[in-house]
Amino acid sequence: MQPLGPGDPARVAGYRVLGRLGAGGMGVVLLGRSAGGTLVAVKLIRAEYADDASFRARFRREVAIARRVRTRYAVPVVDADTEAAAPWLATAFVPGPSLADAVATNGPLPVRSVRALGGMLAEALEAVHSAGMVHRDVKPGNVLLAADGPRLIDFGIARALDDTVLTAADAVVGSPGFLSPEQAQGRPVGPPSDVFSLGCVLVHAAAGTRPFGSGPVEAMLFRTVHDPARLDGVPAELRPVVDACLAKEPGERPTAAQLRATCAEDATGPAWLPTSVTHLIAERSARMLALPEIDATHVDRPAHADRPAHADRPTRGVSSDGPDTGGRSGPPGRRRMLTYLVSGAAGLTVAGSTAWLIGRDDGGGDNGARRRDTTEPVLHLGLQADLSGPGRRQGKAAEQGARLAVAEHNARDDEPFTLALTTADDRGDAAGAESAAHRLAADERIAAVIGATGADAVGATLDTYDGAGLTLVSVLDGDIRHLNRVLLCARPNNALQMYPVAQYLGLHDLDDIALVDDESEYGRQVTRLFAEGLRGTGGRNVLPETVPADGRDTDARVRDMIARSPGAVVYGGGPDGMARFARVLAKTGYRGPRIASQSAHDPGFPARAGAAAEGWLVVSTATDPSAAPSTRAFTRAFRTRHRADPPSFAAEAYDVVRLVTSCVRTLDRPRPTRHDLVPVLRRTTYKGVSKSYAFEPENGGYVGEGVFFYRVTGGRFRFLGSDPRKV
Incomplete structure (x- = not known):
């Protein structure tokens, strides 16, 4: 548990906040205690997301989904308020470590523990699937360990099986290294996807590794779809179960019920885990039980937290149950x-x-x-x-x-x-x-x-x-x-900066997207995952084209591309060939939407492309301080x-x-x-x-939106903001 930070509340509804359990792009997870002494994990959504009607609707959905799951191996929802100014969800608190922490601390689990883990998690997934849902993010970090069995957590990206409305946000849903081939390709997923992810979790528990390696996200996604699983460290007794779960075709995998029956073996009681892990559970449980009662306090955000020192704005205090101290309870001098x-x-x-x-x-x-x-x-x-x-x-x-x-x-x-x-x-x-x-x-x-x-x-x-x-x-x-x-x-990162472009294309119902790669590593990263997302979840036709940055055959390749009548042209290459490509494209008379990636957000592009740069829509990870x-x-x-x-x-x-x-x-x-x-x-x-x-705790990648639109107008970049609906 971490101490409370500036901006964290002292109380959420009837729960006294004791500390932080974690944080992510959408909010924080706090440790709370009820008036009766029960510990809960409170997921508190940040205000800027709560103001988004579509996000609030998704949060209501998450709460409803979590409440529908009934199994001893999933953490139950005990309270929630989806309509509060800062909506929140409270679940039972499990003081034990996650499977990821346990393996990192004590190494892989023995065979018997892995089989028991597989059986109990399969039972949890059976309940999820029976409720008409797919979890979509089964991974070691979402499995908490307790003496009487594991607990599956985080239904935040679960989706009902009968929901046919998919958004661009679902292009790749899950955690690379533990997602299924159909998730990696942006295809529709069902219960077999969770079984595949469970197979990846069992490999991690048994060998301390991932079946499709680590490294760049795009590389892991490619190996998940095309390469056989790496099971070198998995004991021979577990190979048949793991192999069945990791079948590339969804129809060839066992159901959660079949997997539970296969793994059902000593699946309860404290002896299901090795002594080193039970000691870790006991240590963390004792630490939580020993938490003292905490008097009501008032925490003030430092006066400078949201503004430069000279800015003429008042200090804003953090909501708490303590008295108003007039901002004098800040950090020590x-x-x-x-x-x-x-x-x-x-x-x-x-x-x-x-x-x-x-x-x-x-x-x-x-x-x-x-x-x-x-x-x-x-x-x-x-x-x-x-x-x-x-x-x-x-x-x-x-x-x-x-x-x-x-x-x-x-x-x-x-x-x-x-x-x-x-x-x-x-x-x-x-x-x-x-x-x-x-x-x-x-x-x-x-x-x-x-x-x-x-x-x-x-x-x-x-x-x-x-x-x-x-x-x-x-x-x-x-x-x-x-x-x-x-x-x-x-x-x-380069592979994800085009996500708002997918939203823009969907909002304008654009299809037959000419997607241009310039043979550079940057261009490869930008275009590959984007193409899969457009084809898979977006259901759009992609017209791939390679236009080398060195100028080889640029005129002929661009003419061939335009001959296929694209609804939009997206240039995903680096800066070297960008201006040349824009000039050649302008000569063809093409007047449809023209969109470029981060590399075009440089004064050199409109300077070299001249009139051919006018009207290009450019995405960038840099804001315009003079306009935002x-x-x-x-x-x-x-x-x-x-x-x-x-x-x-x-x-x-x-x-x-x-x-x-x-x-x-x-x-x-x-x-x-x-x-x-x-x-x-x-x-x-x-x-x-x-x-x-x-x-991202695992690899340091950026989590959040952080991409902005610009349009080249009069030889300069005009800032349009981050909302594709306003472009």
Whole structure:
């Protein structure tokens, strides 16, 4: 359990909130206690989603679905309010670890435990399917372990079998590595899909691995559809059951009832798990039962949490059951926190990769207002960026945004620490990136690094940052090959940035989509999953076309494409061939919708394409600070500091600095290390000025929307916002 963060309520209806159990893109899961002492897990939806009528309707559906499932091996719903200002759902609290945690902590389960697990989870799925539903997200993280059996949780993406209304949001539903081939291809799914996922879960329980490997999401999806499962670590006694579940064709898999009958063996009682896991369950249960009663408290959000220091807006307190203290119960001042951090001067000694992140101020760098006391604790951040190479425009924008966040932080008197920013120019190439990463990783004071550089440079740094246990939060990179344990992508990856385009095509009932790939790795990532989604869930005809970025046969290929009368043209390639493609397309006289991916959001595109760029719709993961309502205060502060409008990715870098500092404030260790920060960042949900940030705990991928539309008008990009209905 994590401590409550800024913005978390002290009470939800009749439940006293004790702490956080987790967080995601849609809300938080809190540990609550009823007046009678019963512990519950409260799923609380964030206000911005609650205001969305369609989302609220889906949440009502989730509650209704969960209430229809009746089985001892699924966590029951005990309370809910789908009509509250912030809707919530309370389920029985299971204090045991998830299957994912148990395997990570103690290793694979013995054969008997895996068979028992399979039988009990099959019984849970049998109840789900009997209620007319498909779970759609059976994975180790959604299986909680208890002495009397597992509990299947999270029906948030379950769907009734008789519901024929599918939306673009269902293009790929589930967790890569544990989803079925039909899910990976965006095809309709039924109960056999859950059985396939259960087979993947049993492989993980028995061998500690995934049957289709790990790595980039797109690669896992491809292997799930086309490759045989990898069962090297699965004991021979379990192979027949697992093989049957993992059949590629849904009709060849056993039903949940058949699987339950096959696995029915000593499926109850505390002895179904090995001693190491039962001890883990007992330890966590005792910890929960020992929670003391907590007096009503009042938690205030720091006055700066949602605005620059100079912005003329009042402080907003967090809803609680305590008295109104007028905002005076905020975080401790620097002097009080300093006393806490440095009680015992020896505590500031650094040692290896566990060096304490908050040290003394070295007085260097442009880090905002002058600090009054050089003994104040300092949180050191790094910025790796292309400041002198081909990507220097974006690199300098990120540096300006990051420095503005640092200056505002240091200008406040109520912060428990000050900030220092160290920059490293990687020149935008692999050699420079590797050198920059070594420099930042060697500085043991640095807590995290902001990466404002290109995909090739990011790839060259990961071994260094991984070895140092140093988090890299990437503002620009979206290459799915780079996801690993220390990288956090602060933007949707290349494979998912076209999701709003699918929504746009559906809203305008466009079909026969010409989808253009330029033979680059970026183009491959952008177009492959998008094509599957359009064909599968969207039911649209895709006209694939390859137009090499080097200009080979561009005219002939474009003419052939237009001869097939596409309803829309979507260019998913990189920046090199974009302007040439637009000019050739304009010569054909094509006047239908023309849409391009992130790579086109660069001033170089309209400059090189000229009149041929006019009217192109472009998606980008960068907001326009001068046009987006949420960035007005940031833009005013940026103009005051730099006498210019903020460029693309300045607001995102500003947000990332504030995200990291908000995580450090939540740490309950007096002297946090780099390794403390990595898991906290992955569990954090943060609302920035540019967008909201949340991450996949398993791979650090971005969770959320975070994609914006622009249209080229008069040689410039006009910001249209993130809603495809308003484009």
